[in-house]
Amino acid sequence: MYWRQGLGAMLAAAVGLSAGDASAEPGKHTWSRSFGDTAQQWTEDVAVDAAGSTVLVGQYGGTAFTLGGGVLPPNNYYYNLFLAKLDGAGAHVWSRAIPGVSDDDFGFVSYERRLTVDGSGNILIAGNYYGAPDFGCGPLAQARGSVFVVKLDASGACVWSRGFPGAYVESPRITVDGTGRVAVTGFFNGTLDFGGGPLSSTQGLFLARLSATGGHLWSKRFEATEGTLAPGALGVAADSTGNVFLTGGFSGFLSLGGTPMRSRGGQDLFIGRFNQTGGLNWGRRFGDAVDQVGHGIAVDATGNIVLTGGFGGVMAVDTVSLTAQSASDAFVVKLDPTGHGTWGRQFTDASGTQLGTQVAVDAAGNIAASGQFTGYINLGAGPLDLEGNVKRYVAKLDGTGALVWGLGFVNEGYDFDTRIAVDAAGDVRVAGSYTGNAWFYGDAFSSQGGSGYYDVFVARFRDY
Template identity: 35%
Template sequence: MKKRTLLFAGAALALGCGPAEPPPPPAGSAFSVRAGGSSCDLGAEVATGADGHVAVVGTFAGTIDFGGGPLDSAGSSDIVFATFDAEGKPGPAARFGGPAQDGIPRVVAVDGGSWVIAVNTQTELDLGGGPLTPPGAAGAAIGKLDAQGKHVYSTMLGATVSGMAAGGSDAVVATGSFSGSLVLGGETLTSAGATDVFVTKLDGKGAPTWSRAFGSASLESGMAVAVDGSGNVLLGGGLLAPVDFGGGATSHAGGVDAVLVKLDANGDHVFTKTFGDAADQVIQAVSTDAQGNVFVAGLFEGRLDFGSGELASQGRDLFVAKLDPSGAELWSRTFRLTSAEWDDSAPRIAADPDGGLVVTGMFTDALNLGGVPLEGFGQTDIYVARYNAAGKHLDSRSFGDPSYQLAGGLVVDRTGAAVITGSFYGTVDFGQGPLESAGECDIYLARFAP
């Protein structure tokens, strides 16, 4: 796979509980559901609110029903948004899209039981407030929905969004890539090369409060993003050349280097750290815990060192690491992946309320995440693993059958329950009985009680 593809890092979720937050919701139940028709329907991302409710977004064609009634697509692929309570009871759902194929959506939970979704699109898209048109060849439609799935605001960015996180006080932080000029509020960002990275904070009405752009004469693409309980922004990704994120030009050891950037709540630079050697390394997911510690995960070749000694790959391997708020390593782990593609095997991570970490993704053949080795059932399978605050392995499981199962999004709620989404062919069982696909591939949503 080309190196430029490796830079499109997956999104990550931030989790932080401040002292003013309400008590955690009831623990809820483990449940799993499927939705889909005769076409291939994809589960993309999942979020959870303070009340324990869950929202899932994905794409579908034809008809789809999450339990609240059928939704019909208008084109070859539409966006689906569906909600559930912590017991698995379906809530409001909606579809968005036109005659053309729509991009992969993202979702985060914000204050008041509302949700913010983002969809990259090359054509006009209506998120409920009227048609939005990209200013150039492509753009990102961002919209807020209330607890009933009704439109609150929507806006179009002239860029591609690769990551989004709740920013506190009903705000969101979005990051991604753009070329040429990007107008955000009253500010115009100009790229230094083919594509640059942007990050912006949007208030509760979708208006930018601050925006930043970072780049070089080379190619920089979208990054993963998380926001800690103090409003600091964490960006993770990969670099092909030195870039100045506000603290001076980074080092560059060769190939693609992993990079972690911390900005404060006003978008000002706190630190930049790069990791890697002449091979390829990339951070594909970022999360934070209630103490402001930072988790990163991704794939790497060669060697990388987060501060406590080198991790050496045996080919293309998975890494996870926990850093303190200053970026110093607390612990790191590496796991052997076989037949790993940069995009397909990108991990998803989320911190839990106790400072531990949940990791999900997909694998082929076999994978040992620190416990009993997991054996693959078939083509690709899903794994879920949990570690405590010190990095000790607590649990790991695999799910699949002889066909394909694909990882999508992950979130951990304030009770410690993990929720995953993605897609599957054939049959998959998350512990509540088998789910069987109705068509080419269906969306799954599974909640594991704390």
């Protein structure tokens, strides 16, 4: 293990698979960029297209915010959304501002946007919104905390956009399959209609499938009975043939379309696989008397499934068994296409807590996983010796679960979850927000508004 100290209040560390191998350069920094002005800016998600370009979505305020292509229009009372594309070297390709999202002042929902890129380079965005923003296809239907889905082409021009008012939506998530069909999910309170008839719930979960042109294919509602769905614990993925995979956590009983699953106490992790027409192929739950939840899910080219999240107690996935060393350990578990466990890894430290939040796979089946932690964390090569208020990790694993490299990102301020994306070659993009002084293994940065004001960052890392 080796560690390095960054600037000011930020410490960062990198861990290699073989600490004694002086020739290895795991997690090699390729480039990093920082964008901001004296107001606030946040990154909300990152994706990579087939050409290796990086796509970002987030929020910004101020009068001088630029991502390298000229100053974006100033915001009014509410923050604007920004969309941007950088090329493989991190240079500006295009950037856009989307005003009118108008997040409410009452805290009814936490606003999030997620994005993905299809095989043709089109950009799909899902989020919740308050107002009637216009992505270029005309204003969305007026909503108060409900969900939208937007498709842009590779140049950022609007292809289609759809707003679905009628409910408060939390934790929107989106994925796209090999044919361009979209799946969107989230928690909701109210009534939503994606085109197949109204779905109503007070504490439910929706899963909707849209065609490549935005038309309704199918939509479903799920709700825990005699229990609850785990707040914020939600992930969705699709394979190349159009199957959709959903994960999260629940207590009580939950039916994904078959026999209801029953939790063993606390929150149990669930996973379901749905076919192209929305039928349930299979659903499974994993857990014991304490909490186990899924937050991220990905599918590799051969149909294997990778999950990440947090667990206490013992999480048994067939012959794979993990025993937590803290109240919450982070995990990465690989399942075969039938939903049976093949291997599992945990990231732990008894003095703190850990939670896996996102996972992605490259064309060779290697895995990038990210999450958050307190205390220290061991990604497989010894504990990261880090100090700070906000701690995030990114780990690269091979297809067997062996650690390739691991990085820690620490800042004194608050940020959104560090987001990751992986390209076909296996290079990882890491994006997020920071305040004060920061170092992402390359250039040193300082937020332009000083401590307490957030700028956005994005960085690229490779295996060698």
